[in-house]
Amino acid sequence: MKSWQRYAGVFLLALAGVVIQQSFWVLRLFDHGQPGSGLMPFGLGVILAVLAVILIATNLGTDAAPEPFWEPKAWVRPLLALAITVLFAWLFDDVGAITSVVVLVACWLFLVERKGALVSAGTAAATGLVVWLVFERFLQTPFPRGLLF
Amino acid sequence: MFEFAGLLQGFEVAFTPVNLMWCLIGCLLGTAVGVLPGLGPAATIALLLPISMKMGTPVTAIILMSGVFYGAMYGGSTTSILLKLPGEAASVVTCIDGYQMARNGRAGAALGVAAIGSFVAGTVGVIGMTMMAPPLAEAALKFGPPEYFSLTVLGLLLATYLTGESALKGLIMAVIGLILGCVGLDPLSGAVRFDFGITALQSNLDFVTLAMGLFGVGEILYSLEKAGAATLVTTRIERIFPTLADLARSKWAMVRGSVIGFLVGILPGGGAVLSSLVSYAVEKKASKHPEEFGKGAIEGVAGPESANNAAASSSFIPLLTLGIPGNASTAMIFAALLIHGITPGPFLIKEHADVFWGVVASMYLGNVVLLILNLPLIGIWVQLLRVPYAFMAPMIMVLTLVGVYSVNNSAFDIWVMLFMGVCGYVARKLKFDLGPLLLAFVLGPIMERSLRQALLMSNGKADIFFTHPISAALLGIAALFVLYNLRLAWRKRREAGAGAQPQQEAPQPRKE
Structure with missing residues (x-):
């Protein structure tokens, strides 16, 4: 895991660089002698760096017992779930909220959890109905209208 | 001292049918969350934030969320005892002796003592809160910008050092949280910061989006890796009420646990996890039979379970009187108060007495409700463990996605939440604790406002933080705390280095 910690350190260093650059050049540290909007972010950027x-320094070298970032095949389910959720977000405005919910639950159960088509479709339809009842009817959330609802 | 009139007013608020109903729902949800491993109280409160905005009064929303928070402490013991799988972090210690008791056929006694201890400690915590909060709020009225800045610095440092495994990673997360808190409109100058040309980022990052992404989406993705490992409960619970001998043996553990939990809970970052660890260590030391610990000592269940409940109650004291949340769950409640237009802090008791006393009174009621839910109805909670996570995960995801949209009716928030979710997932994989980030995000604006106001007061001179006695004392404590921990870390490294030396003398051949 040490190498991954080093990668994290490099990413954080880059993030700190962006924060320092923005605070120092784009925002101002001091404005007419008074603390400006860049002062605190600048300090935070320096601390983060x-x-x-x-x-990075405390994670140099190699692990005594190397630990992988993912156990074999452990990445499949989270990545699949993330892809389905991205699909949901992408469909949300165009297809409508309730349809997107049905698609999300059906795909999740069928692809991630390996449930049967009937169970997946039934659960997805029931979830869509509950979301419609709770959020649209009860809480009056103005969901985007789509193709079906 | 004891504001009896205020408490009576609180009971008037808490006893209205609506608030009673939400108190019950909060306790039910909290217990369920505590029982189910994976979803913690902070994540659940995050999921409830959008719904709470639709609630009529702020007091109702806070009663619901508080119920979830302290309810989770009750429920957390169930899986620890029956499955050796902590329902939430504060019940980790309960696994040690609770599970051993269950293996010895005494699951009922362990569950019973945990529930009774939780009730006693929860009530002690609320009584302490009733007595301590008003004078503390009075004292906090003397705090100016320098004192508030120093208090937030100390609070954040304590929280980062005490909560996670690594202080360095905790500090990194706290700094990231503070930076995220700077995104958007600067409240003092009106300048837009870190928007990178994205219009939606010009208004500040939304707390609900951030919290639901990190704790909701991140948690679900992380738990998907582990899914399938959960074991169904087959344990039959014969007798739930502990015997008189059990009660006699655990009564002092409950008392000590309540006191320890109350005191540790007030500290930022102290909270339920630390208090249960301290309580377990104290019980082991105080016991006449320390050899029984780890083999099913009832004090090892009673003490920590009492401590985490007392800590859950007392962690509301700094939140409601100083406006400084001490852990991720109270940070969520802090945000909920802000969403409802209420600023937690010393003026809360005077300006929103109904909210403060209503929540306190609901906690008295909630503890009674939880005792009923956790003693005779324990069988129902055990059945809940049979619900497959396969169905729960997509439901929680839907609730998160739809919930975050409903806050601002913005699809952009969904994308931000997904991004935060991925960040939360990676952070968890790399063992970065998310609590300090959220806490810092909440405290960041207070810290920056105090810093800049203090510097304005002193014409830009930083000595203002050291010339004000309270501020200087708080910063002094913070410095001492950091130095002490650095020394500890240095000593640990040296010991580890000394331990590793013999191995270095005879290195193992490594296959490339």
């Missing part, structure tokens, strides 16, 4: 360097 120092902490990132410490993180």
Whole structure:
């Protein structure tokens, strides 16, 4: 896991660089002698850079017992779930909220959890109905209208 | 001292049918969340934030969320005892002796003592809160910008050092949280910060979106890796009420646990997890039979379970009197109060007495409700463990996605939440604790406002933080705390280095 911690440290160092650059050049540290809107972010950027360097420095070398980021095939389910959720977000405005919910639950149960088509479709339809009842009818949330609802 | 009139007013608020109903729902949800491993109280409160905005009065929303928070402490013991799988972090210690008791056929006694201890400690915590909160709020009225800045610094430091495994990672997360808190409109100058040309980022990052992404989506993705490992409960619980001998043996553990939990819970970052660990260590030391610990000692269940409940109650004290949340769950409640237009802090008791005393009174009622839910109805909670996570995960995801949309009716928030969810997932994989990030995100604006106001007061001179006695004392404590921990870390490294030396002398051949 040490190498992954080092990658995290490098990412954090880059993030700190962006924060420092924005605070120093785009925002102002001081405005007419008074603390400006860039002062606190600048300080935070510097602290983050120092902490990132410490993180990298304390994770040099190799692990005594190497630990993989993912166990074999452990990435499949989270990644599949994430892809389905991205599909939901993409469909949300065009297809409508309730249809997207039905698609999300059906795909999730069928692809991620390997449930049967009938169980997946039934559960998805029931979830869509509950979301419609709770959010649209009871809480009056103005969902985007889509193709079906 | 004891504001009896205020408490009576609180009971008037808490006893209205609507508030009673939401108190019950909060306790039910909290217990369920505590029982089910994976979903913690912070994530659940995050999921409830959008719904709470649709509730009529703020007091009702806070009663619901508080119920979830302290209810989870009750429920957390169930899976610890029956499955050796903590329902939430504060019940980790209960696994040690609770599970051993269950294996010895004494699951009922362990569950009973955990519930009674939780009730006693929860009530002690609320009584302490009733007595301590008003004078503390009075004292906090003397705090100016320098004091508030120093208090937030100390609070954040304590929280980052005490909550996670690594102080360095905790600090990194806290700094990221503070930076995220700077995104959007600067409240003092009106300048737009870190928007990178995205219009939606010009208004500040939404707390609900951030919290639901990190704790909701991140948690679900993380738990998907582990899914399938859960074991169905087959344990039959014969007798739920502990015997008189059990009660006699655990009564002092409950008392000690309540006191420890109450005191540790007030500290930022102290909270339920730390208090249960401290309580377990104290019980082991105080016991006449320390050799029984780890083999099913009832004090090992009674003490920590009492401590985490007392801590859950007392962690409301800094939140409601100083406006400083001490852990992720109270940070969510802090945000809920802000969403409802109420600023937690010293003025809360005076300006929104109904909210403060209503929540306190609901906690008295909630503890009674939870005792009923957790003693005679324990069988129902055990059945809940049979619900397959396969169906729960997509439901929680739907609730998260639809919930975050409903806050601002913005599809952009869904994308931000998904991004935060991925960040939360990766952070968890790399063992970065998310609590300090959320806490810092909440405290960031208070800290920045105090810093800049203090510097304005002193014409830009930083010595204002050291010339004000309270501020100087708070910063002094923070510095001492950091130095002490650095020394501890240094010593640990040296010991580890010394321990590793013999291995270095005879290195193992490594296959490339």
